[in-house]
Amino acid sequence: MQFKRVFQVFRNLTLLSVLAWLWAPAGFPAPTPSLPHLEKRGEVTQLLVDGQPYLMLAGELHNSSSSSVRYMEPVWPRLAAAHLNTVLAPVAWETIEPEENRFDFSNLDGLLAGARNSHLHLVILWFGAWKNTFSTYVPAWVKTDTARFARVQTHDGRNTERLSPFSSVVREADARAFAQLMRHLREVDAAAHTVLMVQVENEVGVIPESRDHSAAAEAAFSAPVPTALLGFMRQHRFGLDPQFRSAWEDGGAKSAGSWQDLFGHTPLTDDLFMAWQYATFVEQVAAAGKAQYALPMYANAALIRPNYQPGQYNSGGPLPHSMDIWRAGAPSLDFLSPDLYFNEFAQWAASYARPGNPLFIPEAQGGVPGAANALYAYGHLAAIGFSAFGIDDQDNTPLDLAGITNPAEHPDGAALGDAYAIVSKLAPLILEQQRTGGVEGALLEGPAQRSARIVLGEYTATLTPATSSAAAGRISALFIRTAPAEFLVVGSGDGQVSFSTDSTGPSIVAIQSIDEEFFDNGTWRAGRRLNGDESSQGQALRIQSKDLAQGRIYKVRLYRYR
Numbered sequence: 001m002q003f004k005r006v007f008q009v010f011r012n013l014t015l016l017s018v019l020a021w022l023w024a025p026a027g028f029p030a031p032t033p034s035l036p037h038l039e040k041r042g043e044v045t046q047l048l049v050d051g052q053p054y055l056m057l058a059g060e061l062h063n064s065s066s067s068s069v070r071y072m073e074p075v076w077p078r079l080a081a082a083h084l085n086t087v088l089a090p091v092a093w094e095t096i097e098p099e100e101n102r103f104d105f106s107n108l109d110g111l112l113a114g115a116r117n118s119h120l121h122l123v124i125l126w127f128g129a130w131k132n133t134f135s136t137y138v139p140a141w142v143k144t145d146t147a148r149f150a151r152v153q154t155h156d157g158r159n160t161e162r163l164s165p166f167s168s169v170v171r172e173a174d175a176r177a178f179a180q181l182m183r184h185l186r187e188v189d190a191a192a193h194t195v196l197m198v199q200v201e202n203e204v205g206v207i208p209e210s211r212d213h214s215a216a217a218e219a220a221f222s223a224p225v226p227t228a229l230l231g232f233m234r235q236h237r238f239g240l241d242p243q244f245r246s247a248w249e250d251g252g253a254k255s256a257g258s259w260q261d262l263f264g265h266t267p268l269t270d271d272l273f274m275a276w277q278y279a280t281f282v283e284q285v286a287a288a289g290k291a292q293y294a295l296p297m298y299a300n301a302a303l304i305r306p307n308y309q310p311g312q313y314n315s316g317g318p319l320p321h322s323m324d325i326w327r328a329g330a331p332s333l334d335f336l337s338p339d340l341y342f343n344e345f346a347q348w349a350a351s352y353a354r355p356g357n358p359l360f361i362p363e364a365q366g367g368v369p370g371a372a373n374a375l376y377a378y379g380h381l382a383a384i385g386f387s388a389f390g391i392d393d394q395d396n397t398p399l400d401l402a403g404i405t406n407p408a409e410h411p412d413g414a415a416l417g418d419a420y421a422i423v424s425k426l427a428p429l430i431l432e433q434q435r436t437g438g439v440e441g442a443l444l445e446g447p448a449q450r451s452a453r454i455v456l457g458e459y460t461a462t463l464t465p466a467t468s469s470a471a472a473g474r475i476s477a478l479f480i481r482t483a484p485a486e487f488l489v490v491g492s493g494d495g496q497v498s499f500s501t502d503s504t505g506p507s508i509v510a511i512q513s514i515d516e517e518f519f520d521n522g523t524w525r526a527g528r529r530l531n532g533d534e535s536s537q538g539q540a541l542r543i544q545s546k547d548l549a550q551g552r553i554y555k556v557r558l559y560r561y562r
């Protein structure tokens, strides 16, 4: 019965969104006054767009794609056809302020029009003072004036191609430009809500040394740790990141002193010092933007490769061990995000899905691994969005444009779009069921991992590889509870799912039925009943790598007996 009710809500929601889509004159439904915002709903934090929870099925453009409206013209419809609903698009400082105090938003307006025409939302990436630690996207009048706009310096006094976060001149110029950008967005997009969120800067941090040695940086390094940070640390001591807390407590949990007094004479101290500086810089930029137009904002991190030290990785970026510093220093940011290309997806993603920090993954692998990871992120970690990098060449069709596309790099590029196609149909149900813990995800990251268990209500689902092959790839399954003993399951890869229970009552769990469900042209269509060889005579749900491309969703009913 309950399944019926949930399914009806789902059908109605889907029907409503389809109708709204058809009736919308210029792409989106009639505007509502509320801005896109994050809201705690039941057990999770969700992104609300025009009053409705929204799941971002996203991709990030290559760095240079959005610099040309013309280049983007054929790309937008392709991304929409690949079932994305959101595109992450850079907007560079040099593009909007080519001369000091002369702003030009024609490129941005062209991007908005292109996205709207293809019914796509945008997340704007502000390539301001930094992009991947460097300052390559700043206007020429900033880049060439090294006297006015100070650079990060090495220990022997050499300038680098990175603006210094210790320069108030840089900070104010960046904040002014960003405020103009947000003001313009308010003027042209406050009704349509094409833009959902904004990323402030891109992968900040300092390389190749662990900290800035400019004169201002040296002075700050030997000055006392700011009281604002110390107050935050004392107040949140028992909830601090364990590595950060140890760095402080190993030195006696001092309540005053220099950075090295508090955290020791280690490269990690340099990283924490830089984290505070980047965070407070980004805070001023984000706050100036929010004062104009208060969209959700976040900062993204380049993660740490095994055994890399601060300076080999972006020292000062919003990494797990410095998230507390970022939260204290940049309260205008709504969350911090990982750019997650590593195979250890589950571990890194979990380190960002913390209380008060909803998970959004702006950059990740696409293709087959992306599909598996996305299902897991939406299912297990209640991600508000997942986004694969370089999305403008994620499918099999070569982009006949600037020659930057190499389809050979993405032979399985369609897999993420296939996953998005299914998830977009299930999104209303996922978002509804997330509120009461009715959505889960399991992930196997390679042959070394033999099983993954998740608990949904009174049932435990165990995902294992379908074969014992050492070549078994990434396998995942997304579970949506539709009734106490009924689930919709979407799978990626070749695996199987068995069910058990740890709760009181009859201890044996068996499969009552497995049905295929498809969603074609706006309506549900039942497929085969799979109670024979296809489910090992009802012993396990079998998921197959072809399921995503074929749009297959499984409806599994369980029962218990003694």
Ligand code: DGJ
Pocket (backbone or CB within 6 Å): 063, 132, 202, 203, 339, 363, 389
């Ligand atoms: C991470 C950066 O944030 C992106 O802008 C891009 O440079 C990718 N790396 C390339 O892999």
